[in-house]
Amino acid sequence: xxxxxxxxxxxxxxxxxxxxxxxxxxxxxxxxxxxxxxxxxxxxxxxxxxxxxxxxxxxxxxxxxxxxxxxxxxxxxxxxxxxxxxxxxxxxxxxxxxxxxxxxxxxxxxxxxxxxxxxxxxxxxxxxxxxxxxxxxxxxxxxxxxxxxxxxxxxxxxxxxxxxxxxxx
Amino acid sequence: xxxxxxxxxxxxxxxxxxxxxxxxxxxxxxxxxxxxxxxxxxxxxxxxxxxxxxxxxxxxxxxxxxxxxxxxxxxxxxxxxxxxxxxxxxxxxxxxxxxxxxxxxxxxxxxxxxxxxxxxxxxxxxxxxxxxxxxxxxxxxxxxxxxxxxxxxxxxxxxxxxxxxxxxxxxxxxxxxxxxxxxxxxxxxxxxxxxxxxxxxxxxxxxxxxxxxxxxxxxxxxxxxxxxxxxxxxxxxxxxxxxxxxxxxxxxxxxxxxxxxxxxxxxxxxxxxxxxxxxxxxxxxxxxxxxxxxxxxxxxxxxxxxxxxxxxxxxxxxxxxxxxxxxxxxxxxxxxxxxxxxxxxxxxxxxxxxxxxxxxxxxxxxxxxxxxxxxxxxxxxxxxxxxxxxxxxxxxxxxxxxxxxxxxxxxxxxxxx
Amino acid sequence: xxxxxxxxxxxxxxxxxxxxxxxxxxxxxxxxxxxxxxxxxxxxxxxxxxxxxxxxxxxxxxxxxxxxxxxxxxxxxxxxxxxxxxxxxxxxxxxxxxxxx
Numbered sequence: 001x002x003x004x005x006x007x008x009x010x011x012x013x014x015x016x017x018x019x020x021x022x023x024x025x026x027x028x029x030x031x032x033x034x035x036x037x038x039x040x041x042x043x044x045x046x047x048x049x050x051x052x053x054x055x056x057x058x059x060x061x062x063x064x065x066x067x068x069x070x071x072x073x074x075x076x077x078x079x080x081x082x083x084x085x086x087x088x089x090x091x092x093x094x095x096x097x098x099x100x101x102x103x104x105x106x107x108x109x110x111x112x113x114x115x116x117x118x119x120x121x122x123x124x125x126x127x128x129x130x131x132x133x134x135x136x137x138x139x140x141x142x143x144x145x146x147x148x149x150x151x152x153x154x155x156x157x158x159x160x161x162x163x164x165x166x167x168x169x
Numbered sequence: 170x171x172x173x174x175x176x177x178x179x180x181x182x183x184x185x186x187x188x189x190x191x192x193x194x195x196x197x198x199x200x201x202x203x204x205x206x207x208x209x210x211x212x213x214x215x216x217x218x219x220x221x222x223x224x225x226x227x228x229x230x231x232x233x234x235x236x237x238x239x240x241x242x243x244x245x246x247x248x249x250x251x252x253x254x255x256x257x258x259x260x261x262x263x264x265x266x267x268x269x270x271x272x273x274x275x276x277x278x279x280x281x282x283x284x285x286x287x288x289x290x291x292x293x294x295x296x297x298x299x300x301x302x303x304x305x306x307x308x309x310x311x312x313x314x315x316x317x318x319x320x321x322x323x324x325x326x327x328x329x330x331x332x333x334x335x336x337x338x339x340x341x342x343x344x345x346x347x348x349x350x351x352x353x354x355x356x357x358x359x360x361x362x363x364x365x366x367x368x369x370x371x372x373x374x375x376x377x378x379x380x381x382x383x384x385x386x387x388x389x390x391x392x393x394x395x396x397x398x399x400x401x402x403x404x405x406x407x408x409x410x411x412x413x414x415x416x417x418x419x420x421x422x423x424x425x426x427x428x429x430x431x432x433x434x435x436x437x438x439x440x441x442x443x444x445x446x447x448x449x450x451x452x453x454x455x456x457x458x459x460x461x462x463x464x465x466x467x468x469x470x471x472x473x474x475x476x477x478x479x480x481x482x483x484x485x486x487x488x489x490x491x492x493x494x495x496x497x498x499x500x501x502x503x504x505x506x507x508x509x510x511x512x513x514x515x516x517x518x519x520x521x522x523x524x525x526x527x528x529x530x531x532x533x534x535x536x537x538x539x540x541x542x543x544x545x546x547x548x549x550x551x552x553x554x555x556x557x558x559x560x561x562x563x564x565x566x567x568x569x570x571x572x573x574x575x576x577x578x579x580x581x582x583x584x585x586x
Numbered sequence: 587x588x589x590x591x592x593x594x595x596x597x598x599x600x601x602x603x604x605x606x607x608x609x610x611x612x613x614x615x616x617x618x619x620x621x622x623x624x625x626x627x628x629x630x631x632x633x634x635x636x637x638x639x640x641x642x643x644x645x646x647x648x649x650x651x652x653x654x655x656x657x658x659x660x661x662x663x664x665x666x667x668x669x670x671x672x673x674x675x676x677x678x679x680x681x682x683x684x685x686x687x
Binding site for chain 1: 596597606611618620660666667679
């Protein structure tokens with residue numbers, strides 16, 4: 001089925017994502033930041049759906065919003081945030097940091113403006129109904145080695161996290 | 170406009186795929202209504218069945234056999250004072266029940282009640298259901314944290330650890346069912362909920378009987394994990410009354426508490442419908458490939474009507490057995506009226522056009538109702554697990570079993586094709 | 587109305603990236619710094635998926651790998667955070683100034 005009101009949904013989801021992104025870096029309370037980040041992630045999952053990438057959107061919801069963010073909330077509740085909230089939230093070089101980051105953003109936009117002629121005019125034919133099957137074919141055939149390495153990376157991360165967080169091993 | 174409405178009736182897809190907003194809206198409303206009625210019925214049935222298991226009577230005073238008890242409870246909850254602890258985080262405290270209830274209802278847009286009876290069919294249906302139902306843990310964690318109290322916080326930490334752990338075993342069981350859908354001629358499986366039931370139709374078996382006993386073991390892993398995922402007995406540690414008063418929703422009262430209640434029951438129905446779709450053949454009637462032919466089709470299509478007429482007969486029997494005292498006259502008349510309504514619905518379901526359309530939904534609902542009864546049965550019989558035992562079952566028993574089933578299913582699939 | 591092209595998505599991704607960088611450079615709380623890193627990774631993902639609309643599915647595969655990476659990073663980062671909090675009783679990045687304690 002053809003998506004409807006593409007323009008409206010694009011601007012709506014982008015606004016949701018960017019505004020919650022701003023909330024993430026400005027809130028004093030880390031739990032509020034985490035909730036804002038969840039909203040940003042869900043908005044981004046919507047953007048993926050608009051880009052005909054339903055599988056990535058599903059992975060985004062189940063892994064990011066349902067997995068990683070629960071981990072974040074869990075850790076925020078374990079560490080004592082009462083004291084951290086009363087302290088200064090931004091470090092001493094915050095002006096330099098913001099200027100540098102904004103300069104980076106301007107650079108990005110300039111590059112995009114200059115280089116947009118390089119993009120192909122036609123979009124690739126990606127049938128939405130076969131998206132999962134196509135990803136499976138690529139993932140388990142062409143990117144088999146990378147996939148195995150990713151699983152090793154996860155194993156290392158599990159062991160590393162246990163070693164770091166456990167009092168006595 | 171009328172054209173737009175009627176044009177969908179000729180198509181053989183779900184409203185979401187046909188792009189028909191009117192019918193999608195109608196379906197959403199129907200599902201919402203059906204769920205609310207189911208939750209109310211579940212509330213009454215749970216108290217009654219649990220009571221009869223413990224040789225008690227359960228609610229008897231409000232309405233005949235306590236039939237109006239859930240409505241009375243709902244009214245009481247709505248007019249109760251809504252208390253917020255002074256030290257609570259007001260915004261998060263307000264949002265948390267909303268997260269839980271929205272996620273619990275959102276998953277139903279991909280549940281297939283019949284070949285065309287779903288709001289929409291997604292290419293990533295199962296992934297969507299698991300993902301969105303895993304979001305409800307966020308609501309529970311934030312509810313526990315925002316209450317700014319000890320018991321809710323402990324309950325929230327327990328429930329997040331429990332749900333995250335059991336999600337893995339659940340996902341592995343689901344993957345082995347999805348793997349079974351790829352055992353066809355061209356070797357491509359599907360994640361779409363309707364596609365999975367159609368694969369079971371094409372392979373002429375429910376996946377619970379596929380590669381016996383592999384499908385059964387995968388189903389068992391899922392059935393255990395789904396009880397843990399919905400925080401029900403015997404895995405109800407997050408809301409263990411004797412230890413944590415009420416767990417994460419200790420500080421909630423009135424309407425917000427009822428939102429948690431609503432979400433818990435609709436989440437139970439949601440995971441049960443995943444299990445029904447993946448392993449028990451979704452909307453398929455029993456023995457669709459053994460007992461074929463006109464006669465059997467007719468016999469099975471009479472089931473919905475017979476069920477309702479039976480319920481009506483039971484109701485009439487209880488009407489006769491009501492005490493003859495004038496004090497009970499209103500209740501007796503009410504019960505008779507209720508029985509008459511049930512009987513009328515049953516008679517309506519015998520009309521051939523209605524009979525054929527309602528069949529898929531009926532079989533789906535019956536299978537889900539079986540799971541609901543199991544939930545009550547577990548609660549009536551099993552003692553609660555200790556937290557370390559719970560973690561041990563999740564990580565050391567269910568996870569290896571799930572992995573083993575997945576590997577053997579994959580090998581068998583390659584060898585047999 | 588202007589039709590939505592790839593460029594629109596790239597601009598949104600750039601905005602998210604810049605927000606993430608600002609968060610990493612200015613905030614003191616480690617938890618929020620880690621969340622800002624997640625924002626940066628998400629901006630990259632949005633870019634990859636937007637380009638996969640033009641060039642085929644490979645971008646989406648890469649996005650999945652980035653999500654895997656993010657999960658590993660979050661697990662290890664939060665593990666370090668817990669170990670750090672246990673020793674120093676603080677979650678501020680600029681107080682991590684000892685090589686050994």
